[in-house]
Amino acid sequence: MNDLRIRVEDKTYQNTGTCTLKDIQLDVNPGEFVAIVGPSGAGKSTLLNMVAGLDQDFEGKITVDNEPLHAISPLKQIGFMFQESRLMPWLTVLDNLLLVLGKEEVDKARELLRQVHLTDIESHFPGQLSGGMQRRVALARAFAVKPDLLLMDEPFMSLDAPTAEYLRGLLMDLWSDTKPMVLFVTHYLREALALADRIVFLSEQPAHIVLDMPVNLERPRRVEDADVNKLHAGLLQMNPNLLSGLVNGKQGSEQTITGVAS
């Protein structure tokens, strides 16, 4: 699967009339990990749902190699990790993976569980697991379909810091194996800096892209690394209101902060 092009002219919710997204142009290169950062309520989740095909009520198009993403046959595999683990509570951990893999793929499912270090709980139900373990299963499920495109909607938000860090490590391991394109939504800038090749900053509603910035730090990185700290501080110094969706100078223009990023 080659470059993904997201073109959203307008996304307005019919029932409330609020315009959520306006003039979004985002191209993702093969194998690229893109983080989307913006204030809460900016429409980041809406954008992911639109890419996933869950929300098709908008003006614009989402294409892969100039063909509409959701009309290509065979359909592209998309992995989606939600804010909640969203496992089927009545299926065991193994069955949750087999649900998306197909029931013959037991070996593959076990291999995935091994990769997220969950070998001995395959016959547990999700309700018997901690939040962190549920996320690991959800992460395994997202990679189970061999995704061409992986969508992640603040997947580690409600976890404690060490657990989240552990899961980010697992994510990086799995991602570097197959290198799918990733759209990773978060409002936690350090997390974006620790994970992504590129960060796209959104404004408040109606959301548009205020800054599109590459992150050229060595991997592996952690949220508390000195490099991440430095970049984090530099960014916020240049744009104190960045996380509220404002950049200095002309709003909406694309800046490159190569000076800080390198």
Add this chain to the structure above:
Amino acid sequence: MARDATQNLPQMIWSENWLRSLSLLGFVLFWQVTAWLLSSDLLPAPTEVLVGLWAQLIHGELLTHLGITLIRVLISFLIAMLIGVALGVLMGRNNSWDAGLDGILVIGLNIPALVTIILCYIWFGLNEVAAVVAVAINKIPMVIVTVREGTRALDRQLMEVAQVYQLSRWETFRKVYLPQLYPYLISAARNGLALIWKIVLVVELLGRSDGVGFQLGTFFQLFDILGILVYTLAFVIVILLIEAWVMRPTEAYLTRWRK
């Protein structure tokens, strides 16, 4: 946390069973003492009823009639569940169907069982079809209401998972949709069975020449109280067995993930 609950569970069930038996035993004891004090034909003692039941099992027609009644219960139960679930899902999912059928549903819920039974016999004749239809009609509205409730409570987030991961319609129905309805289906089945037992007997009393209801009618005319109690006891035993061997294990299996 989950492990503690599973360990305590057998113990809990055991003590619950004990309480259940204790209250039943108390009831039988009370009955025995009252019968002994009154020593009247109007209230045979439990021991007499047991002897009567034994005699019926060996020589009498009890098993035949009981079997016929059970078959009627089973058939009308299946018909009612099938139609009720189909309409319940339809009305829960689709607002126009819901609006269109809601009025009829309210009538169905409130019409007395006796009226449907009499009308069915008058319109379809005193036959087996009329009997089963009459029972099913009494039950269907309740199933619809319960299943509609369940369909409205479906978790949209899990349906989105099914959509994103491109599950087939069949897989989505079986693994995502149906499990969310299980609690409602179980509840509909339970309440439904309880209702059907009662209505089947009335249907048999009014227009059939076999089955437990018919026999009870005959005993009533003969003032054979022992006969009535023997049949009742047999009937109650069957209900308890179905509850213990079919309903509760099914429920435990389907909701095992909640433990």
